[in-house]
Amino acid sequence: MTSNANPSSAQLLKQELQKLGKQPVGAELEHSSEQLRQLYAGCSDVVFRPFLIGGQTNAFLLYIDGLSDAEAIEKSIIAPLMQVQMQPSAAEGLPKLVSQTITVSSTKPVTTFAQVMEAVANGMPVLLRDQEAGGVAFGLPQWEKRTIEEPGAESGIRGPREGFTETLRVNTSMLRRIIKSPLLKLEMMTIGEYTQTNVAIAYIKGLADETLIEETRARLSRIRIDGILESGNIEELIEDSPWSPFPQMMNTERPDVVAAALLEGRAAILIEGTPFVLVAPITFFSLLQTPEDYYQRFMVSTFIRWLRYMFLLMSLLLPSLYVAVLTYHQEMVPGSLLVSMATAREPVPFPALIEALIMEITFEALREAGIRLPKQVGAAVSIVGALVIGQAAVQAGLVSAPMVIVVAITGIASFMMPRYIAGIAVRLMRFPLIMLAGTFGLLGIMLGIIAIVLHMCSIRSLGVPYLSTLATFKGRELKDVLIRGPLWMMDERPRLTGDSDAIRQAPGQMPGPQHGGE
Amino acid sequence: MLANQKISALQMALLLxxxxxxxGFMVLPSFAALHASNDYWMTGLLAGSTGVIAIGLAVSLHTHFPRQTVIEYGRRIVGKAAGTVIGLVYAMILMHLSGVILREYAEFVKGNFLFNTPGLFIMISMIGLSACAVRGGVEVIARGTMLFTPLFVIPLFILLMLIPDLNPGNMLPVLNHGFRPVLQGSIMPGAWVSEMFLMNFLLPSLANPEQGRRWGFISLTAIVLSMTYINFITLFLLNADAGDKMFPVLVAFRYISVGGFFENLESLLLAMWVIGSFVKLTVFLYSAVVAFHQSAGLSEHRYVAMPITLVVLLFAYWDMPSLSRLSGFLSKMVTFEVLVCMIVIPLFLYTVAKLRGQLKEDKGGLDG
Incomplete structure (x- = not known):
């Protein structure tokens, strides 16, 4: 409680700012302009532009250079106001003046200093006039933004090529272009004391469970933090099981993925300043699906899904199985294979457990180095990785060739996970499993698997069990988990929490010659 | 806590x-063959009858006292004091049986796979996982079981690789020694199947209780079929010698050799055994915890989970000095203990309730 007795200078400043924010903008222009100048002292990017309306009344325009369209301000606000002939009475005031002379499409009245600050920060120039309380903000935000590009982290062969950008408005417009119904709701809120980050909750009214949206809203508004820089910050503050290595929300850069999730009754959280949009609730299986699964022929997609499940198990279990079999269960390996493996391992001084750990850790380090390094040096890493680790280490007798193969297959398997975060979680689980395999063999692996499954059974994503569909056995929905059922069979939405409109499409749409036009 | 968590009838069936x-897979063929010789394949079918009684009792008592376990309606049937005693008896027996299961598991692992690992460690690692599952509640147990069951069932089909070595002639002569030995051999499998009565601890958590009976019987059918399948495989492979083996199924798995590649598959059995023991131990531990916390009138089952786990560990570690004593206990005493807990007490409660007129409209009772 010492902080209350002796507030720090930062807290004093905060309190002062809050106090000022609550004050209404007074009628005396001199006074309010002085207050604003003090407020923005030291902010070189804030522009104060005093001028006379119709050559008589004092007024000034406040905006941030680089956030608002300077040309439009000049043409459609300052020029018409300076040339205006009519002087409206105080009773009619600014609104009348604005409605008659100004050609900006969107305007908004502001009354308190807090509103002025918010408008200016969002790139809306604010006009204040002498002898009148309050002012008007104009919707003229314009700043440099990245163009819409193909998402880097989620590429595919078939499907839309555009990805989200760092600008929230652009992102919401991309969603709106896909889902045009007014039932697509985009609720705005600001999070972060200093960053004042705009955050939008997107959902489709009627499809998304009402309590789900309420829960999302409540969790977001509970956040008290100085700044939000990326969706990861928010994810970490609103997830259900913070002590889990598994991601309980999906992040995606692709509008089509978000739109598909919204159509299934999920909610999306869009955050200003990052192209990564959060989707919740999810299940573990939605992390194993790609949008392309639904754009390709269903048999192809089913095959690819099975391949993915197989390699998911491999990336989790292969090194530990290898260690367990080599250390405890040699009898499981057929004789001739055992001989060649023993020959390969003969010069290696380490037990299989240590060998596996060395290789796995080296591989993880190579992968991480490959991501962080500048592109020009990137090639060097792969050369070092392939030659030194692969070739030279085997020749020097530090590791055996079979182990290199196992680690390489495991690495490829973990890259097959369509969601990077899920792949990393699985990779993390690999290390305790290798340890267990090295100490208790297959028994250890089984115990490890039981522990992982139990953990996954106990966590939830926004109230939806993480392993639902398979672990809670919803027979009808299994056709989108075990296989990718044909689109004309998927008549119902997955059930998440509560009741929502279950029917997705008209039944019996299986195409065929008999359904052609008569 | 019981009321909040919901499982489906299918999940209950898989748990049972x-x-x-x-x-059952491990020890029953051996004990049944000891008595019934080469007719022991019938024991599985006969044992199903105790399952029918157990399910009938559990379901009909549950229909008259909905959303209650045997502990809760025990009190309503025989009064508070006697009901509490029955509850504590249940808690005690279930804890003891959990200990026995844990010990069986540890002995199998230690005797066949990890010869030098301390038994206590094998036990602690398993009971620790079970305790975590029980703390997570019945939903977590049920969901885990959904995923574990395939791992438990699929290795059974690998036994089909033995087909070239099987000799159906081992069945003959049928009923050479009359029907008595078969009945004797069925008692122990019968006790195992009567564990179906544990469904009374799961029925209150069912999201669709009206399906409980149906899925109970589906589960029973699957159990009887699987038991008979295993009995046939071991009988055709080992003849009546199955009675001389500690774990005939393990021998069968060792025997598999196809194409010089699929050999020595007993490690698969180990995997299956770990999974199965985990589910069994967890269901027993859960039942023991629920029985204890309801008899003691506590509100939250999580608080008693850890102490009871410790008691179970003590039973497992100190109760039996050696494998031979464990084997003796399994063949002689455990049948009695299980049958008292799963059939006799429920039957007693059912009769008292019937006499006191607490079962007015009895539709779908024992005879169902």
């Missing part, structure tokens, strides 16, 4: 399947 068969 693993509960009965986890240790």
């Amino acid at each position: 399947y693993s509960t009965v068969l986890a240790t």
